[in-house]
Amino acid sequence: MSLVKVENLNIQFDTDEGQLLALEDVNFTVNNGEILGIAGESGSGKTITAKSLMQLNDENTLYHPNSKILYQGENLLNYDELKMVPYRGKIFSMIFQEPMASFAPAIRIGDQMVEQLQIHENISVQEARERSIQVLTSVGIPDSATLIDQYSYEFSGGMRQRAMIAMALSTNPQLLIADEPTTALDVTIQAQIINLIKREVRERNMGVIFITHDLALLAQTAHRILIMYMGKIVESGTTYQVLTNPQHPYTQSLIESSPDINNFEKPLIPIPGEVPLLKDRPQGCVFQNRCKKIMGEACRTQKPLTVAHEDGHTVACHIYHE
């Protein structure tokens, strides 16, 4: 069942250099019990997309009037700050990239968890504390009744990220947004954390948006994948479709540049150039200046339409227009 539906999300940033397009016609849904992966390089708009669901983007963000973020038929973009409160930690919850920077260093972990629960639910301190201990235990923190009174710096990186997940899950969210949740962690801890997220998705039937630049991580976790480039979804489909039969030249190049542990002698092919700055957004296809399959006039002047390659697998590239 569809949990959240994003329609025609267009975002501009109002800057000194003018209004710069950051997201262009982003459309997707997240279903219950599903992990939706969003991948792309730095600056591709992954985090902006996730933050717009909770409206956590900076104040200079302009949402296009036709943009919609639909939850149970309501467009969250019409909500004011007060009505957004439940979508910032209760119905939607977020795990941030840097577990060290996401906890307040001078407040005990338990107090931060209790505070969050009390904002979102009518609950006593005692109850909130008991629930927090329970969730900490369920994410694998040993002796959580004692450790709950520690500070975040007393935790190791892996434990801090577990506590972060516990905090995000303690309100029983419908949608969990995980922004690079394992990037700062060692592989063995990363494997523990993604196993934990997968287990929680199964048990709670919640939806997850999993943002990462690591396609291998999505191969092991996501049900469906969106590939983003310069604020546009250039390809989307099931994990199997996107990774085993990539259609967009960008997706193909990303896979060619990624190391593969099962085929470690394969040459890694870099993508030439870099993601352009927002102010240098190209006319026509956004990927044209790095594309190895560029065809000519159409790529430079016209925006490619998103077409279905097969059931559930879409791609936005001129190669597939007749």
Place this chain on the structure above:
Amino acid sequence: MSSFIEVRNLEVQYERGKKNIFEKTNSFNAVDNVNFDIQKGKIFGLVGESGSGKSTLGKALLAAKEYHRGSIHYHFQEGMINPNHLPKNLLKLFRSKVQLIFQDPYNSLSPRMTVRDIIAEPLESLGITSSKKETDDRVIEIAQKCQLNINHLNRFPHSFSGGQRQRISIARSLVAKPEFIVADESVAALDVSIQAGILQLLKNIQQEMGLTIMFISHDLSVVANFCDDVAVMYLGKIVELAPTKKLFTDPKHPYTKALFQSIPSIHPDTQTTLQTLEGEIPSIYQKPQGCVFQTRCPIVSSRCKVDQPSMKKHNKHQTACFYST
């Protein structure tokens, strides 16, 4: 033929802060009885989790951290150098031959120096070039090699992207024409598409200049792709050491095996629950007696809790485990 770098029974100690003034100073070995050789012109990979001592070992090789026991010997053409307690004149020579590429291209470049000055700094401080003209020529030569636009050399680092900054950082490390480079997590902060380009650049330059590289990384997929030999570290000890292909196709130590099983593969067909280790690497203060890996080892026995396994060698493949097969 002897190896380019020989490391024997190396121990590097850190002192732990005292809790009060009456307490005895405690020291502990961040690198503990480590032995290995690096051959000229090879890329030596060093992997392990945070806290395993990889960077400390790298620092000892660079003479950036003193070691307390054992030896490091560099066999240069000019003769053998041991980087501990070098006199000033030799230290200068050593610094021109051994260089570091940092992890973070954002913090390792001074924001107030132009790219030209950043790259030229080793030449000037080591007194390698004698005139400004010579320095400029060397800077331009290395900048071109690192695929930097030489018309942009008068700009400041902030106007460059992460990938370009890492090229600047590499150019600075190579400008003095070193023979040995320690690359400590040098591609960790980059996107894969950019990372592949930096690795390619390093490999080309390495082959062209006959460089020897120690490549420190926590990313096993990159190490598997890039290195000739790989050492796996855990709590200050090397637990396994082998040529890359041998190590990745036939890992012997239970820690190496567990590490490999934790790496996600890009093939969705293999989507299963990742097999991984329980728990975390213990603090170096609480290093266990006996085998360092015993607290997380799936095949631990009573012997592992008492005796320390030593490195056993079998066809260039070394393992420190009583039960490695």
